[in-house]
Amino acid sequence: MGVDKPNDQIPPLLAAASGKPPSRIPVWFMRQAGRSLPEYRQVRAGIPMLTACLTPDLAAEITCQPVRRHDVDGAVFFSDIVTPMKLADIEVSIEPGVGPVFAEPANSPAAIRHLTSHEITDMEPIRTAVKHVVGELGEATPVIGFAGAPFTLAAYLVEGRPSRDHLAARALMHTDPDSWDKLMTWTSALSTAFLLTQIEAGARVVQLFDSWVGSLSAEDYRDYVAPYSTRILTTVAERHPDIARIHFGTNTTHLLPAMAAAGASVMGIDHRLRLDQANALLGGTYPLQGNIDPALLFAGKALYAHTDQVLRAGRAAPGHIVNLGHGVPPTTDPQVLTDLVAYIHAQSPRDEEAQ
Amino acid sequence: MGVDKPNDQIPPLLAAASGKPPSRIPVWFMRQAGRSLPEYRQVRAGIPMLTACLTPDLAAEITCQPVRRHDVDGAVFFSDIVTPMKLADIEVSIEPGVGPVFAEPANSPAAIRHLTSHEITDMEPIRTAVKHVVGELGEATPVIGFAGAPFTLAAYLVEGRPSRDHLAARALMHTDPDSWDKLMTWTSALSTAFLLTQIEAGARVVQLFDSWVGSLSAEDYRDYVAPYSTRILTTVAERHPDIARIHFGTNTTHLLPAMAAAGASVMGIDHRLRLDQANALLGGTYPLQGNIDPALLFAGKALYAHTDQVLRAGRAAPGHIVNLGHGVPPTTDPQVLTDLVAYIHAQSPRDEEAQ
Numbered sequence: 264m265g266v267d268k269p270n271d272q273i274p275p276l277l278a279a280a281s282g283k284p285p286s287r288i289p290v291w292f293m294r295q296a297g298r299s300l301p302e303y304r305q306v307r308a309g310i311p312m313l314t315a316c317l318t319p320d321l322a323a324e325i326t327c328q329p330v331r332r333h334d335v336d337g338a339v340f341f342s343d344i345v346t347p348m349k350l351a352d353i354e355v356s357i358e359p360g361v362g363p364v365f366a367e368p369a370n371s372p373a374a375i376r377h378l379t380s381h382e383i384t385d386m387e388p389i390r391t392a393v394k395h396v397v398g399e400l401g402e403a404t405p406v407i408g409f410a411g412a413p414f415t416l417a418a419y420l421v422e423g424r425p426s427r428d429h430l431a432a433r434a435l436m437h438t439d440p441d442s443w444d445k446l447m448t449w450t451s452a453l454s455t456a457f458l459l460t461q462i463e464a465g466a467r468v469v470q471l472f473d474s475w476v477g478s479l480s481a482e483d484y485r486d487y488v489a490p491y492s493t494r495i496l497t498t499v500a501e502r503h504p505d506i507a508r509i510h511f512g513t514n515t516t517h518l519l520p521a522m523a524a525a526g527a528s529v530m531g532i533d534h535r536l537r538l539d540q541a542n543a544l545l546g547g548t549y550p551l552q553g554n555i556d557p558a559l560l561f562a563g564k565a566l567y568a569h570t571d572q573v574l575r576a577g578r579a580a581p582g583h584i585v586n587l588g589h590g591v592p593p594t595t596d597p598q599v600l601t602d603l604v605a606y607i608h609a610q611s612p613r614d615e616e617a618q
Numbered sequence: 619m620g621v622d623k624p625n626d627q628i629p630p631l632l633a634a635a636s637g638k639p640p641s642r643i644p645v646w647f648m649r650q651a652g653r654s655l656p657e658y659r660q661v662r663a664g665i666p667m668l669t670a671c672l673t674p675d676l677a678a679e680i681t682c683q684p685v686r687r688h689d690v691d692g693a694v695f696f697s698d699i700v701t702p703m704k705l706a707d708i709e710v711s712i713e714p715g716v717g718p719v720f721a722e723p724a725n726s727p728a729a730i731r732h733l734t735s736h737e738i739t740d741m742e743p744i745r746t747a748v749k750h751v752v753g754e755l756g757e758a759t760p761v762i763g764f765a766g767a768p769f770t771l772a773a774y775l776v777e778g779r780p781s782r783d784h785l786a787a788r789a790l791m792h793t794d795p796d797s798w799d800k801l802m803t804w805t806s807a808l809s810t811a812f813l814l815t816q817i818e819a820g821a822r823v824v825q826l827f828d829s830w831v832g833s834l835s836a837e838d839y840r841d842y843v844a845p846y847s848t849r850i851l852t853t854v855a856e857r858h859p860d861i862a863r864i865h866f867g868t869n870t871t872h873l874l875p876a877m878a879a880a881g882a883s884v885m886g887i888d889h890r891l892r893l894d895q896a897n898a899l900l901g902g903t904y905p906l907q908g909n910i911d912p913a914l915l916f917a918g919k920a921l922y923a924h925t926d927q928v929l930r931a932g933r934a935a936p937g938h939i940v941n942l943g944h945g946v947p948p949t950t951d952p953q954v955l956t957d958l959v960a961y962i963h964a965q966s967p968r969d970e971e972a973q
Contacts, residue, residue: 430916434914438917477869479890480889480890480911481891516871534835535833536835556835558784558792561789563792569792592783592785
């Protein structure tokens with residue numbers, strides 16, 4: 264064996280996230296704990312999404328399901344990006360087939376003042392659930408903490424519900440920068456507290472999801488969004504310097520360097536951009552996560568040739584955590600995911616040319 | 619006056635599209651003929667979208683409405699990307715708030731064989747409508763012909779309706795390349811015929827809309843999509859070399875050079891990427907169209923500072939046609955558009971530093 268001997272003491276996900284050679288190629292899937300699994304649909308039957316998120320035994324069970332079934336290398340905490348808002352007594356529900364719907368859109372200075380007067384009084388359901396998961400999975404499979412980034416949260420809050428182009432939020436940052444600052448400061452504080460709670464309960468990696476950030480121009484991202492995401496990631500880094508910070512969005516080719524500079528230690532890449540190209544855009548300095556195209560989960564054997572390409576491109580980066588380019592589609596056959604994990608684990612984690 | 623004297627004989631849109639100095643900065647808006655206008659809502663009342671598209675007097679009237687109201691420099695033909703399918707006797711309707719819905723999704727080899735056996739028998743409603751518009755507007759305001767690109771059409775056809783990530787279409791290209799080829803060849807032929815009819819009836823510019831192309835990786839675009847878009851654009855170029863060919867999609871930062879190489883003469887850019895950066899990605903060789911952020915239409919005075927930035931960035935390109943980065947949102951106050959056109963026309967079309 265060479266000098267870069269894989270460290271069997273470190274879980275592969277943590278090794279890759281810190282640029283060390285992993286004992287096997289680590290893989291997990293965004294939205295792996297969810298509707299693609301029959302055991303998930305069974306335990307969720309009749310239980311509203313946010314109730315499930317705030318029932319510690321149930322949230323812990325759902326978090327562990329994909330680890331048991333697929334042998335993935337990380338257990339992303341089962342929750343929702345609006346969970347901290349629910350904990351702050353905001354009236355919000357997740358409507359099936361729609362997404363988060365807020366009783367009162369934050370679309371005026373008064374509505375934003377009212378919204379941002381809410382505080383989280385009790386993180387107990389989160390702390391308890393994460394501890395249950397850590398208790399079940401032990402050291403081998405790290406828990407991945409999870410929070411929504413301020414822009415994506417604001418995009419929902421200002422509109423009051425999902426929207427295609429997030430026009431209302433993107434107009435507000437220009438028309439009323441003071442209200443925008445108040446809103447983004449508040450969402451940042453909630454997501455920071457949400458992440459810190461998960462870390463203190465045992466999460467060993469975190470991911471900040473900015474799913475809709477790709478609708479912004481690079482200039483608007485820099486001026487109105489990056490400062491708030493930076494607060495979250497730098498606070499986590501200061502308090503817990505050993506915890507890897509994955510930063511992810513979709514449609515981010517034009518934003519990648521700015522998103523990395525916001526305080527990420529690992530960059531999540533969607534399926535649109537090859538990992539070697541993403542690595543070049545980022546100056547070769549960040550371990551990358553991604554980026555199997557979710558569409559290929561429905562493409563039979565073609566999934567494997569595509570996965571080979573992803574693994575090959577990922578070798579360009581200082582570390583590679585395999586994931587999809589976006590969440591697991593609910594209609595995915597779970598056996599496809601189980602087989603995919605086994606296939607990835609059967610590949611050598613070392614670059615063959617370097618051996 | 620310098621050597622690059624603006625040519626008052628050429629409509630500003632055509633001058634900018636061919637890299638000549640225009641007599642004023644040309645501007646039009648995608649979806650300018652539509653729900654933002656009260657006169658549109660009035661004439662459309664009770665009439666289904668595709669019926670309106672196929673009623674020549676009505677389609678012509680709607681096409682002219684924004685020219686009369688806003689003094690825009692081009693009249694984009696009022697139609698829908700699925701109009702050619704309706705003309706080929708495919709069962710499709712535009713459902714309000716949803717989009718195109720097909721009675722039979724093209725999701726199997728048999729369904730695709732059946733679909734692609736349909737042909738357009740009569741383009742008369744299109745020809746007549748465009749001729750009416752040309753008759754009303756004369757030489758001063760060119761008609762912009764319009765068609766959907768094969769991928770965006772296929773994304774609707776395979777799913778049978780709008781979808782967020784176009785998973786079914788993006789899987790099909792990998793699982794059944796033969797059916798995919800058949801489908802893309804057919805949509806290309808329909809869109810080509812649709813554009814040629816508009817040109818032969820008097821359209822002097824065309825735009826190929828690939829709205830959803832941004833969901834593809836650069837590799838899938840190159841292998842499964844570009845060849846078909848290229849057929850359309852090169853056929854137009856061969857038959858009508860003087861007609862400018864605008865190629866537009868959203869979320870295309872990773873695809874711009876490939877989309878240009880498909881046979882565009884002008885590239886449309888969405889609001890995410892600054893025009894000077896787009897120009898650099900394209901090697902400085904294409905006149906550009908874009909890219910005022912539609913969100914800024916709701917941002918009061920901030921729209922003007924943003925427009926100044928767009929105009930400044932656009933001076934980097936060999937020509938600039940001002941447009942939005944995407945279609946006019948239906949809730950836009952039409953007065954905002956009228957005022958914006960007047961503001962743009964009041965700016966000097968020449969680079970002041972160059973004078």
